[in-house]
Amino acid sequence: MRKVIITALLGASVLIGAELNVYSARHYDADYEIYKKFEAQTGIKIKHTTARAPELIKRLQLEGKDSPADIFITADVSILTEAKNANILAPVDSKVLKDIIPSNLRDKDNMWFSITKRARIIAYNKNANVDLNLVKTYEDLAKPELKGKVLMRSGTAAYSKTLLASIIANDGKDEGKKWAKGVLDNLAMAPKGGDRDQAKQMIAGVAPFAVMNTYYIGLLKTSKDPKDREVGNSIGIIFPNQDGRGTHINVSGIAMTASSKNQDAAKKFMEFMLSKDVQAMLTNINYEFPVRSDVEPSDIVKEFGKFKEDSVEVSKIAENVKDAVLIYDEVGFR
Numbered sequence: 001m002r003k004v005i006i007t008a009l010l011g012a013s014v015l016i017g018a019e020l021n022v023y024s025a026r027h028y029d030a031d032y033e034i035y036k037k038f039e040a041q042t043g044i045k046i047k048h049t050t051a052r053a054p055e056l057i058k059r060l061q062l063e064g065k066d067s068p069a070d071i072f073i074t075a076d077v078s079i080l081t082e083a084k085n086a087n088i089l090a091p092v093d094s095k096v097l098k099d100i101i102p103s104n105l106r107d108k109d110n111m112w113f114s115i116t117k118r119a120r121i122i123a124y125n126k127n128a129n130v131d132l133n134l135v136k137t138y139e140d141l142a143k144p145e146l147k148g149k150v151l152m153r154s155g156t157a158a159y160s161k162t163l164l165a166s167i168i169a170n171d172g173k174d175e176g177k178k179w180a181k182g183v184l185d186n187l188a189m190a191p192k193g194g195d196r197d198q199a200k201q202m203i204a205g206v207a208p209f210a211v212m213n214t215y216y217i218g219l220l221k222t223s224k225d226p227k228d229r230e231v232g233n234s235i236g237i238i239f240p241n242q243d244g245r246g247t248h249i250n251v252s253g254i255a256m257t258a259s260s261k262n263q264d265a266a267k268k269f270m271e272f273m274l275s276k277d278v279q280a281m282l283t284n285i286n287y288e289f290p291v292r293s294d295v296e297p298s299d300i301v302k303e304f305g306k307f308k309e310d311s312v313e314v315s316k317i318a319e320n321v322k323d324a325v326l327i328y329d330e331v332g333f334r
Contacts, residue, residue, distance in 0.1 A: 018265045019045045023060065025053035025074040026252060030285035037281075038272055044265050053079045053158070060088040060257060067259035070266040073115075075252045076158040078165065080112045081318035089255045090263075096271045101291055104313040105251060114251035114314070115273045116288035119307070120163055121247060122238040123199060123210045123217070130208045130236075137241045138167060138248070139175075141211070142182025150183060151198045151210040154191040155328030159213065159250065164324035165317045166248045166310065173323055181331040191334075196220060196228075203231045213250070218287025218300045239307035246308035252288065 024031065027050050035046045049056070053074040060067055060083075072083060083089055084107065091110045098106075105114040122141065124130045134145060141150055153160050168176035188207035195212040199220060202210040220232030239247045254273055256266045272278060279290040284298040296302075328334070 018043075018262055019047055020070050020262055020265045020269055021068045022046055022048040022071040022073065022269075023056045023069045023257070024048055024050050024072075025056055025079070026050075028286045030281050031073075033285065034273070034278055034281060037278070038269060041272075042265075042268065044268070046269075053083075057083050057086055057088065060259070061086055063259065065259050067257060068261075069257045070260040070262045071269060072255045072257050073252070075118070076162055076250055077253070077314045077318050078158050078162045078321040078324075080107070080251075080253045080255070081321060083255065084109075084111045088258055090258045090260060092256050092267055092270060094267060094271060097274060100274045104311055105249075105291060106314075108313070108315045112253045112255040113270065113274075114291050115254050116252040116282050116286075117291060117309075118213045118215055118250045118252070118288055119239065119247050119304075119309070120159060120211065120213055120250055122240055123202060123212050124236045124238060125202050125205075125208050125234060126236040127203070127234050128205070128208050132238065135209060135238055135240075137244065138163070139171070139179060140240075141186065141209070142179045143186075144182075146186045146209070148186065148188050149207050149209055150186040151188055151201055151207045152183060152191060153194065153198065153211070155180070155184075155333035157191075157194075159195070160211075160333075161321050161324045161328070162250050162317060163211070163248055164327065165320035166312065168320040168323055168327075169312050169316050170245055170310070173327070176320075176324070177327045177331065180327050180333050184331055184333045196231075199235055200231050203234045214289075214301070214304050215287040217304070218298075221300060222287075237304055239305065241310070242308050245312070246310040249309050249314075251291075251314060 039046055089111045097113050101113050122135055167179055195216040198210040198212050217232055217235050220228045223229050254270050260266050276295055279292045279295040282288050283290050283301055287301050
């Protein structure tokens with residue numbers, strides 16, 4: 001028994017006093033609270049760098065093996081795949097991660113792992129006279145009846161690329177192209193801004209429908225800005241394709257960098273992100289869906305409603321991102 005205790009203490013001492021460098025494209029209050037919690041529990045100091053995902057990927061490429069980064073965190077499967085293809089990530093063999101994260105929500109080569117889920121839904125203005133029978137599926141957004149009634153981010157936005165990639169994965173490239181052209185023809189205005197901007201434009205009366213992630217609705221509803229709260233409380237949610245494959249699920253993900261000099265600490269942090277406490281923080285503070293099935297969504301997330309998720313593997317969606325980019329470019333959806 002004494003030998004076991006000594007061995008455990010020696011193992012812990014390797015990590016205590018260590019420093020973990022995190023490059024993250026996430027910029028949420030929840031993440032900073034998580035960093036503090038990890039430091040308090042492990043004694044491992046976290047040094048974090050926050051920037052846009054493309055900038056972090058480029059930085060990791062330029063720094064190469066000399067990069068101080070141990071962990072890379074970002075949102076969207078298309079960006080995680082871009083990082084994987086840039087050869088800046090390292091595979092992680094973790095029974096903890098494999099046991100907790102469903103196989104459809106992690107990279108098939110163990111290069112990255114989902115830490116949250118995000119539902120990309122069709123929002124509508126509850127204050128407007130909206131015919132909800134018009135929109136039941138993503139495919140409906142391309143119907144001629146919706147001309148001038150849709151708001152969506154640019155085709156160059158990561159979320160847009162991944163949504164089209166999921167449509168290609170389910171319907172094929174030809175149908176994906178028809179969809180992209182149809183939605184472009186139905187836009188009420190040229191794409192401008194992020195998801196919150198689409199919501200604000202919708203509630204301002206520009207169009208009755210908008211494509212966005214649910215967690216932005218939670219952030220709007222709980223904003224310190226009363227105007228944002230008014231927008232959030234005016235948004236209705238349509239979970240598309242409930243009679244078919246289900247609603248498209250995107251993710252935030254975590255990976256160990258190929259340059260990591262602190263692999264034990266990095267793996268410990270990755271597993272920490274999937275602990276019950278941290279999963280609860282992510283849904284309670286940032287209103288995302290937990291990856292763990294044994295963690296309840298926050299009350300605000302529960303208000304979004306129950307729905308059927310598309311269970312297609314995110315790796316399969318990722319395989320179609322290149323085709324999605326080419327299609328958007330071909331039809332002029334920029």
